[in-house]
Amino acid sequence: MNHSGVACDKKTASFEVVKDRNGIDQVVLQNSRGASARVSLHGGQVLSWKTDHGEELLFISSKAIFKPPTPVRGGIPICFPQFGKRGSLEQHGFARNKIWVMDDHPPPLQPSDSSGKSFIDLLLKPSEDDLRIWPHGFEFRLRVSLSANGHLTLISRVRNINCKPFSFSMAYHTYFSISDISEVRIEGLETLDYLDNLCEKKRFTEQGDALTFESEVDRVYLGSSDTVAIFDHERKRTFLIQKEGLPDVVVWNPWEKKSKSMTDFGDEEYRQMLCVDGAAIEKPITLKPGEEWTGRLELSYVPSS
Ligand SMILES: O=P(O)(O)OC[C@H]1O[C@@H](O)[C@H](O)[C@@H](O)[C@@H]1O
Numbered sequence: 001m002n003h004s005g006v007a008c009d010k011k012t013a014s015f016e017v018v019k020d021r022n023g024i025d026q027v028v029l030q031n032s033r034g035a036s037a038r039v040s041l042h043g044g045q046v047l048s049w050k051t052d053h054g055e056e057l058l059f060i061s062s063k064a065i066f067k068p069p070t071p072v073r074g075g076i077p078i079c080f081p082q083f084g085k086r087g088s089l090e091q092h093g094f095a096r097n098k099i100w101v102m103d104d105h106p107p108p109l110q111p112s113d114s115s116g117k118s119f120i121d122l123l124l125k126p127s128e129d130d131l132r133i134w135p136h137g138f139e140f141r142l143r144v145s146l147s148a149n150g151h152l153t154l155i156s157r158v159r160n161i162n163c164k165p166f167s168f169s170m171a172y173h174t175y176f177s178i179s180d181i182s183e184v185r186i187e188g189l190e191t192l193d194y195l196d197n198l199c200e201k202k203r204f205t206e207q208g209d210a211l212t213f214e215s216e217v218d219r220v221y222l223g224s225s226d227t228v229a230i231f232d233h234e235r236k237r238t239f240l241i242q243k244e245g246l247p248d249v250v251v252w253n254p255w256e257k258k259s260k261s262m263t264d265f266g267d268e269e270y271r272q273m274l275c276v277d278g279a280a281i282e283k284p285i286t287l288k289p290g291e292e293w294t295g296r297l298e299l300s301y302v303p304s305s
Contacts, residue, residue: 022067024099027144029118035150042068043096044122044142046076047151049299057239057301059175059273060263069097072271073264074175076154078142081168083220083250083281084197089134092173100124106141113155119145122205126131137162151300158295160287166280167286171250171279172297176240179234181253181271186211188228188241189249194219195282213274218254222247222282231304238304243278245295250277 016028020040029037038048049057060074071077071092080095090097103121113119115175131137141157142192154172169228178184187210195201197218206221210231228249230239254262259270278297284301285293 015120020066024068024263024272025102027120029142029144029146031146031148031150033148033150035146037144037146037152039120039122039144040072041100041102041122042066043098044100044124044140044144045072045096046144046152046154047072048075049146051301052148056177056181057299059177059269061269061273063264063266063269065264068099070264071096073262076175077173079169079171079173079264079277079279080140080156080158081136081138081166081170083169083171083279086169086281092171093169094130094134095124095140096173098124098127098130100142105139106143106253107157109155113143113145113153117147117153118145125277136160136164138166138168149300151298153296153298155297156295157292158285158287159292160289161287165286165288167284169244169279169281169284170227170295171242171248171277171281172246172295172296173250174299175228175273175275176239176275178230178232178272181213181274183234184213184230184232184274185232186228186251187270188225189221189251192221194226196220200225208260211251213253216258217251217253217266219251221249223247223271227253228276229265229284230274236304238302239276241276241278241296242298242300243296245293246278246280246297247283248279248281250275250279250281252277 016078033052035052049301064073077096082089100122103123106121122142139159143155228241
């Protein structure tokens with residue numbers, strides 16, 4: 001199938017555009033082995049990423065609301081131009097609530113970002129309402145691609161098309177599907193400083209051990225290495241998060257009490273999800289007129305013992 005703004009190598013991959021129940025386009029990417037991903041124009045949000053055995057790798061709440069402007073609880077919402085409540089905008093900024101468009105003529109990326117991959121290019125430009133609350137002309141281009149080996153890559157390019165500089169924060173708010181929160185650990189954040197959202201954003205230093213979970217966690221780890229891993233012992237699977245241009249890592253699990261206060265989240269669902277986000281938060285990105293920033297996230301999984 002051919003669609004403007006969408007390209008793929010038909011020998012190795014395919015895609016399809018379908019409408020959700022609210023009439024919003026979703027793009028289904030598939031690789032030659034049958035792995036798939038689903039991306040909605042609502043928020044430019046990845047809603048599903050499946051292995052070639054059809055196993056879902058991302059968490060979506062059974063109570064998620066799919067009607068804009070509510071952001072969908074799960075998948076990979078894009079937080080932009082603000083993370084959390086660190087600014088005057090609504091929580092996590094407006095990008096995740098907007099309807100993005102397919103990008104007909106994206107500026108070229110590296111050939112390796114296209115060949116053998118099934119991908120979709122999306123674009124968000126500010127509406128007049130957006131400009132009233134955040135008066136900065138920008139173009140946000142997002143490429144979501146699925147490779148032959150099932151890796152999911154998100155490449156964000158933000159360009160300043162205005163005549164004055166602006167600054168922003170950004171996060172790929174990734175809800176991983178896990179067997180049980182008591183069975184997982186994160187490696188790659190040991191010894192880093194973090195800002196604890198549960199303690200008025202105070203700065204602490206992580207101890208030398210891998211991160212495990214026994215209560216609510218809501219932290220921004222600062223200046224992490226470019227690879228972070230989530231080990232899921234029960235499922236015998238490890239997620240690898242590789243990132244470029246995204247120095248920070250958000251780790252969030254709402255645990256029991258907060259889960260009960262969220263209307264679009266099941267009371268017990270905190271057990272089956274863990275958010276680990278590649279992000280740029282502590283030091284906002286500043287773009288001069290005409291400048292562009294790129295932030296790249298690659299997600300993959302390997303069997304583990
Ligand atoms: O409910 P929202 O707006 O999607 O946010 C969920 C969570 O997102 C996390 O990234 C934040 O650190 C948390 O503080 C927040 O509760």
